[in-house]
Amino acid sequence: MFETLSERLGGVFDRLTKQGALSEDDVRVALREVRVALLEADVSLPVARDFVKAVETKATGQAVTRSVTPGQQVVKIVHDELVKVLSGDTDPGTLKIDNPPAPILMVGLQGSGKTTTTAKLARRLKEREKKRVLMASLDTNRPAAMEQLAILGTQIGVDTLPIVKGESAVQIAKRAKQQATLGGYDVYMLDTAGRLHIDEVLMDEVQAVRDVASPRETLLVVDGLTGQDAVNVATEFDGKVGITGVVLTRMDGDGRGGAALSMRAVTGKPIRFVGLGEKMDALETFEASRVAGRILGMGDIVALVEKAQETLEMEQAERMMKRFQKGLFNMNDLKSQLEQMLKMGGMQGLMGMMPGMGKMQKQAEEAGFDDGVLRRQIALINSMTKKERANPDLLQASRKKRIAAGAGLEVSDLNKLLKMHRQMADMMKKMGKMGKGGMLKQAMK
Numbered sequence: 001m002f003e004t005l006s007e008r009l010g011g012v013f014d015r016l017t018k019q020g021a022l023s024e025d026d027v028r029v030a031l032r033e034v035r036v037a038l039l040e041a042d043v044s045l046p047v048a049r050d051f052v053k054a055v056e057t058k059a060t061g062q063a064v065t066r067s068v069t070p071g072q073q074v075v076k077i078v079h080d081e082l083v084k085v086l087s088g089d090t091d092p093g094t095l096k097i098d099n100p101p102a103p104i105l106m107v108g109l110q111g112s113g114k115t116t117t118t119a120k121l122a123r124r125l126k127e128r129e130k131k132r133v134l135m136a137s138l139d140t141n142r143p144a145a146m147e148q149l150a151i152l153g154t155q156i157g158v159d160t161l162p163i164v165k166g167e168s169a170v171q172i173a174k175r176a177k178q179q180a181t182l183g184g185y186d187v188y189m190l191d192t193a194g195r196l197h198i199d200e201v202l203m204d205e206v207q208a209v210r211d212v213a214s215p216r217e218t219l220l221v222v223d224g225l226t227g228q229d230a231v232n233v234a235t236e237f238d239g240k241v242g243i244t245g246v247v248l249t250r251m252d253g254d255g256r257g258g259a260a261l262s263m264r265a266v267t268g269k270p271i272r273f274v275g276l277g278e279k280m281d282a283l284e285t286f287e288a289s290r291v292a293g294r295i296l297g298m299g300d301i302v303a304l305v306e307k308a309q310e311t312l313e314m315e316q317a318e319r320m321m322k323r324f325q326k327g328l329f330n331m332n333d334l335k336s337q338l339e340q341m342l343k344m345g346g347m348q349g350l351m352g353m354m355p356g357m358g359k360m361q362k363q364a365e366e367a368g369f370d371d372g373v374l375r376r377q378i379a380l381i382n383s384m385t386k387k388e389r390a391n392p393d394l395l396q397a398s399r400k401k402r403i404a405a406g407a408g409l410e411v412s413d414l415n416k417l418l419k420m421h422r423q424m425a426d427m428m429k430k431m432g433k434m435g436k437g438g439m440l441k442q443a444m445k
């Protein structure tokens with residue numbers, strides 16, 4: 001039985017006190033456990049090592065959200081990084097099948113689930129994308145495999161190329177192309193022969209088929225339970241034939257799916273689909289966050305940390321709102337507003353959420369508000385003393401000069417900031433007067 005990562009980390013972190021930010025030690029101790037968890041989930045050693053190193057750099061010094069432990073925080077960071085590594089740039093579920101008839105080449109070892117996956121994909125293309133699909137089995141050594149594809153075809157209502165005894169794989173591929181063109185099919189799928197192990201003859205045959213078919217997609221089907229072997233198979237096939245993606249089968253089993261991470265890290269090829277059972281509808285588009293959760297065995301912690309972060313943001317917003325209602329809006333408030341805007345992707349994001357802010361939003365746009373401006377304004381506020389921030393009325397000429405110089409800016413920049421602060425403070429006061437049921441409250445809902 002696997003011990004889940006959360007259980008492992010629980011033990012380690014019970015002894016740690018809560019603190020504001022993750023120390024190097026916190027991170028190191030937690031990541032030692034993460035590494036073991038990855039190895040247990042079948043991630044290969046070099047991949048696990050590199051992955052952990054990358055996370056270590058990222059996690060050290062990160063703030064720990066209140067009400068979660070450092071261990072839980074580390075798990076969240078690890079999870080997010082896993083998702084990043086697992087996700088490709090392309091949408092995994094979208095196959096390149098324009099220009100009919102589009103050939104899709106299915107490759108893989110015998111027993112990996114190749115024939116089943118070919119039929120599952122054909123069914124998906126037919127049902128979801130309303131494509132006319134033709135399937136052909138190239139497994140000339142195993143008549144049973146050809147029969148199997150024909151049976152599945154009948155079952156899902158997808159045509160298969162009639163079986164002609166004595167033809168070579170290349171001949172079948174040519175006939176499939178011809179038939180697909182003449183018959184007006186959108187897609188034709190070539191289910192190549194599998195072997196128990198990779199051998200030269202197999203690779204030569206697959207290469208020859210590839211050369212006559214020029215497939216738009218070459219999908220490698222691998223058994224997700226075979227861990228490191230699956231990665232070796234993928235490396236071989238990619239080197240010899242060139243693959244455009246991977247389908248991991250048997251992800252419904254007990255395995256933890258670590259092969260997915262190794263596969264992605266080693267081959268750089270995207271995982272496109274996962275097989276989740278023997279039935280024809282048991283095929284899903286690959287979803288990085290789901291597989292990440294499974295590898296770590298800690299989906300509950302990720303949800304917990306996300307919730308805690310949300311709660312914290314809500315609390316901050318509420319606290320701020322209470323100040324506004326009292327008509328309080330000093331430079332500290334402005335600073336946290338500016339920081340919030342930076343986080344939310346600029347001025348528009350925040351202003352757009354508040355009624356009555358439309359005019360200011362426009363001004364902001366006209367003034368060319370961008371991240372650089374926000375950052376310079378924050379620098380100006382940082383350059384003020386505590387007293388000055390709490391009471392901006394103190395700012396006379398000499399103080400202004402000092403503050404501007406401290407931020408490496410001009411007094412005119414500071415004046416602009418002060419003007420903006422005054423406008424915002426007025427606005428807050430007006431809103432505050434509208435009382436508890438006022439606009440601001442409405443806007444925060």
Ligand code: GDP
Nearest residue numbers: 110111112113114115116249250275276277278
């Ligand atoms: P091939 O030799 O690679 O063509 O493999 P097959 O398609 O014949 O599949 C071998 C066995 O694996 C069959 O019994 C399939 O039903 C089963 N299989 C295929 N994909 C999956 C999957 O995603 N999950 C499970 N549990 N079984 C699968």
